[in-house]
Amino acid sequence: MAADSVDSVDPVAETKDPVVSTPYGAVRGRYENGIAVFRGIPYAAPPFGARRFRPPEPPEPWDGVRDVGAFGPTPPKPPYSEAFARLLADPVVPGDDCLNLNVWTPAPDPAARLPVMVWIHGGALTRGSSAIPVYDGHAFARDGVVLVSVNYRLGVEGFGLFPDAPANPGLRDQLAALEWVRESVARFGGDPGRVTVFGESAGAISIGALLASPRARGLFHRAVLQSGPPEASDRDKVRRMVRRMATRLKIPATAEAFAAVDRDLLLRTQADVGRLSSPVLGGPAFGIVVDGDLVPRDPLQALVEGAAADVGLLLGWTRDEYRLWLVPGGLLERVDRLGPVALAGAMARCHCGHEVPRGYRALRPEAGTADLVGQMITDHLLRVPLHRLADARSGTPTASLDADVPGGRAPAHVYEFAWPSNVPGLGACHALELGFVFDTTGVPEAAKLAGEGAPQELADAMHGAWVRFAADGDPGWAAWDPSHPVRVFGAGAPHTVHGPRDRELALWEAESARAAAGPATGSTRRQTGRSTVGALGASPLGTAGQSGVGADPGPAARPVAGAADGPSGSTVAGTADGPSGSPAARTADKTASKSADSPPGAVDGVSASASPGIDEPVRITTPPAAVRRFRRSGGPGRR
Numbered sequence: 003m004a005a006d007s008v009d010s011v012d013p014v015a016e017t018k019d020p021v022v023s024t025p026y027g028a029v030r031g032r033y034e035n036g037i038a039v040f041r042g043i044p045y046a047a048p049p050f051g052a053r054r055f056r057p058p059e060p061p062e063p064w065d066g067v068r069d070v071g072a073f074g075p076t077p078p079k080p081p082y083s084e085a086f087a088r089l090l091a092d093p094v095v096p097g098d099d100c101l102n103l104n105v106w107t108p109a110p111d112p113a114a115r116l117p118v119m120v121w122i123h124g125g126a127l128t129r130g131s132s133a134i135p136v137y138d139g140h141a142f143a144r145d146g147v148v149l150v151s152v153n154y155r156l157g158v159e160g161f162g163l164f165p166d167a168p169a170n171p172g173l174r175d176q177l178a179a180l181e182w183v184r185e186s187v188a189r190f191g192g193d194p195g196r197v198t199v200f201g202e203s204a205g206a207i208s209i210g211a212l213l214a215s216p217r218a219r220g221l222f223h224r225a226v227l228q229s230g231p232p233e234a235s236d237r238d239k240v241r242r243m244v245r246r247m248a249t250r251l252k253i254p255a256t257a258e259a260f261a262a263v264d265r266d267l268l269l270r271t272q273a274d275v276g277r278l279s280s281p282v283l284g285g286p287a288f289g290i291v292v293d294g295d296l297v298p299r300d301p302l303q304a305l306v307e308g309a310a311a312d313v314g315l316l317l318g319w320t321r322d323e324y325r326l327w328l329v330p331g332g333l334l335e336r337v338d339r340l341g342p343v344a345l346a347g348a349m350a351r352c353h354c355g356h357e358v359p360r361g362y363r364a365l366r367p368e369a370g371t372a373d374l375v376g377q378m379i380t381d382h383l384l385r386v387p388l389h390r391l392a393d394a395r396s397g398t399p400t401a402s403l404d405a406d407v408p409g410g411r412a413p414a415h416v417y418e419f420a421w422p423s424n425v426p427g428l429g430a431c432h433a434l435e436l437g438f439v440f441d442t443t444g445v446p447e448a449a450k451l452a453g454e455g456a457p458q459e460l461a462d463a464m465h466g467a468w469v470r471f472a473a474d475g476d477p478g479w480a481a482w483d484p485s486h487p488v489r490v491f492g493a494g495a496p497h498t499v500h501g502p503r504d505r506e507l508a509l510w511e512a513e514s515a516r517a518a519a520g521p522a523t524g525s526t527r528r529q530t531g532r533s534t535v536g537a538l539g540a541s542p543l544g545t546a547g548q549s550g551v552g553a554d555p556g557p558a559a560r561p562v563a564g565a566a567d568g569p570s571g572s573t574v575a576g577t578a579d580g581p582s583g584s585p586a587a588r589t590a591d592k593t594a595s596k597s598a599d600s601p602p603g604a605v606d607g608v609s610a611s612a613s614p615g616i617d618e619p620v621r622i623t624t625p626p627a628a629v630r631r632f633r634r635s636g637g638p639g640r641r
Contacts, residue, residue, distance in 0.1 A: 019071075020110050024186045027064040031105075032071045037143045038110045040190070042074025045182040046101035046175065049155055050265075055167045055257035058101055058178040074102035076131040077156045078265050080273040085330040089425070090433070091447035092125070093133050103179055104132055106139030106149040107190045114191035117198065117472045120183055120222065121151040122176055124203030124230070124433070127288050128157045128276070136448045141441035145469045148192035152179040157272050158247060158260065161288035163240040167257035169293035176208055177296065180221040198224040198472040200316075202436060206230025211290045213310040214301035224412075224475055226316040226468065228439070229323060229432055231387035232301040235289025243287045246275045302387050306394040311411040314475040315395060316468075317388045318417035321492075322429035324376030329427040337372035348375040352382040354513050361509040377506070385503055386510050392416055392482040413481035415471070418502065420492035421460055424453025430492075438491070441465040463496045 020031045020038040031040035046058035053059060075097030082092055109116065119142060123130040132151035139149030152175075154160060160172025168174070184194050199222045201209045209225050210232020212218040241255075248255035250271050251263060260268065276287045292299055301309075328334040337344045345359050352358065362374050369377075395414040419435040428434070428451070437448030443456035467477040467489070479498050480487040486501040 021067055022110050022189050024189065025063075026061050028067040029070045030067045031110075035140065036108070037140050038105075038107050038190075039139075040070045040105040040107075041072055042070050042099075042102045043105065044074070044099055044102050045152075045179050048098040049101055049159070049171070049175075050098050054261040055159065055162070055164065055171060057168055057171060057174045061101075073104065073133040074153070075100040076133055077101075077153055078159065078269055079125075079129045079131075079156050080269050080276075082129065089326070089330060089428075089451050091134050091136065091450065092129055093131065093135075095131075095133055100153055101155070101175055101178070103150055103152045103182065104139070105187075105190050106143040107192065108143045108146060108148075109191040110189070111191050112188050115188075115193040115196075116146055116148050116191050117196045118148045118150065118183065118187050118192040118194070119468075119472050120180065120197060120199045121149065122154075122199060122201035122205035122208050123151070124201065124205045125156070127161050127172065127204045127207075127290075128272070130156070130204070134447065135445045136436050136440060136442050138440060138442050138445065141465055142469065145465075147469055147472055148187060148190055150179075150183055150187065150192075152176060154179070157288055158244065158268065161240070161290065162244050162257075162260070163237060163291060164244065164255065164257040164260070168295070169291050170211075170296055173208060173211055173290055173296060176212065177215075177218055177221070180212075180218065184221055195223070196472075197222040198226065200226035200228065200439075200468065201230065202228035202433065203230050207233065207290060210301045210305070211297050213313060214299070214304035215296055216298065217296055219310075222313070224314040224316070224471060225310075226471065227318075227388065228435065229319050229384065231384050232305055232391065233387060234292050234297060234300050237291045240288055240291055243275065247271050250275060302391065305391055308411075311395075314412040314471070315391070315414040316417070316471050316477055317392055317414055318419065318488075319380070319384055319388070320430045320432055320434055321418055321420040322376070322422075323380045323384065323432040325427065325429045326432040326434075328372055328376060329431070334370075334372040334427070337375060338370040341371050344371050344375050348378050352378060353517075354378075354382075354510075355516065357516075358509050358513055362506065365505055381503070381506050382510065386507060388416070389486075389503070389507055396482045396484070412475070415477050415479060415489070416482050416487070417467075417477075417489040417491060419464075420490050421457070422493070423451060424455060425451065435464065435491070437461070438464040439468055460491060460496075464491050467496075 020033060020040075021028055022031070022040065024043065026044070029040055029043055031038055033039075044061040047053060047061050049056070049058065073093075073095050076093070076095045077100040079092070079094070081087065081094075082090055107116070108114075121132070121137060121139075123132060123134065123137065125131075132153050137151055139151060142149040154175035155172040160175070161170065163169055180197075180199070183192075183197060187194055187197075199209050199212065201207075206227035207230040209227055210230065211234065212222075213225055213232060244260075245255045247268075248259070251260075251267070253259040253263065263271075272287075290297060298304075325334070328337065349355070349359060359374065359378065362378055363369075366374060366377070392414040395411050397411075419438070420430050421434070421438075422429045423431060423434055431451075434451055437443040437445070437452055437456065438461045441461045442448050443452060443458065443461050448456070467479075471477040477489070479489040486504060487498050488500070488502050490497055490499050490502070
């Protein structure tokens with residue numbers, strides 16, 4: 003599937019390593035199977051010393067030719083837990099020069115003018131890198147695309163919030179990389195006027211923020227959001243995470259003080275504090291925040307009101323996002339056993355009344371509690387915002403949008419990835435589509451998540467759709483309209499289904515209408531799906547306070563009771579290694595649950611933290627009062 007006709011590489015020329023001049027100096031890459039590959043090109047100066055926690059600065063120019071045949075250093079990050087490391091690769095390349103990018107091109111010739119795709123990786127804004135083998139760009143270059151993949155600062159160094167430093171340095175890194183693409187990609191054969199950004203989980207959330215940012219205007223022309231909504235994190239939750247780290251380190255919660263901390267100690271402290279957060283019911287520990295500058299307002303609200311209206315969109319999700327977090331540590335079975343306690347926790351997390359879980363039970367009478375909880379939270383945090391963004395692009399009325407939608411907007415296309423992994427229990431989980439998008443299902447790291455025997459024909463179809471979208475904005479199926487066409491990539495041939503999630507999403511629209519009509523009785527409600535100030539991650543998804551059914555369950559999570567370690571109330575503890583203690587621990591100290599020492603994102607006793615992708619422990623905390631209300635109501639029905 004070629005985006006443009008590309009002449010084959012001259013076999014004589016291929017005997018020499020490709021050399022390209024950039025504004026900062028010449029770089030020498032490698033020819034690999036007819037593709038010119040450049041790895042580890044600096045786009046900004048090393049973000050350490052005086053530059054730590056500061057916006058990115060241009061790299062120092064170099065003399066001569068810099069060799070870029072191997073991946074450059076990866077930003078500092080903690081390792082995955084053992085359970086998640088079995089499924090997700092995350093290599094570490096040591097070194098300081100971690101603000102670097104990679105280029106795969108079939109024709110390093112300024113005359114080629116090929117479409118460009120820029121990959122922004124996921125990982126809860128705390129993990130991941132462009133060096134992950136699944137993200138190899140050979141297939142895109144083979145098919146006539148110049149593929150660029152980017153490293154950016156992670157965790158507290160990239161997305162902490164300090165009074166003495168600008169917010170969102172990791173997002174500013176991404177902006178600097180896109181500026182490098184505008185200035186330099188033509189030298190590698192790319193067309194700077196035909197740039198598509200694409201990202202998954204935290205990467206998609208980042209792209210949502212860039213779409214809404216006036217400072218990113220004109221740097222890209224199409225965007226793909228895979229399993230991540232355009233929302234921002236709660237500033238207070240990010241600050242609380244920083245304060246908790248500062249308390250552990252016995253330093254002030256300032257960028258100046260954090261900049262003096264040893265890198266490894268900072269990572270260990272970040273991981274320790276992150277274990278107190280709850281990715282399943284919250285968003286990531288760190289996240290993109292509204293800062294009045296790079297991110298002037300909530301991205302979702304800005305986009306539905308017309309920001310980046312001329313940028314074509316490809317939006318989608320996997321069918322079983324949440325299973326990546328519930329299956330590896332055995333949490334799925336434990337949530338099933340907890341029944342009404344887990345459903346009450348989901349209600350509190352989603353700020354909904356009993357009508358929503360009852361509706362899900364009616365639609366899925368045979369589903370276990372964990373699947374109901376997972377689908378509810380995924381819809382609330384991911385599919386509802388993405389549907390509303392698609393509706394805004396098509397002019398489809400949506401109950402909870404404030405703004406009328408003018409005509410003339412670039413279309414949105416929507417997909418669902420539904421092929422179930424060959425790894426037992428994972429289903430079509432979060433991140434499973436990545437090997438198909440990159441056409442790298444054959445690499446061992448992709449098989450960790452997909453199992454053996456992933457269908458090549460599905461990779462051909464999905465990868466080809468992404469290439470077509472980058473080339474001309476049409477992935478090969480109808481754009482979103484009032485009939486809600488969704489392209490399903492599953493076990494059979496790809497096909498279009500109209501409104502496959504409409505019944506579930508109607509439950510959330512009805513809930514929004516009830517919330518708008520006035521205070522609800524017997525449950526905490528809030529209008530859903532618009533600017534919920536927070537976001538996913540992973541997601542199953544994402545950013546510090548709103549988006550996340552997900553995160554790396556990490557080391558064993560303990561039931562917590564008391565202000566020092568987390569909100570009090572019923573605690574469902576799930577870990578990567580097995581149950582930890584009693585499945586439900588209750589206390590009556592509701593005041594403690596709201597203290598400054600609660601995990602970031604504690605809302606009415608429900609711990610909400612981590613992940614546009616993956617973070618640390620999975621723990622569901624539910625206030626006893628919510629459980630009692632749920633049980634008195636009779637619940638949504640039980641198996």
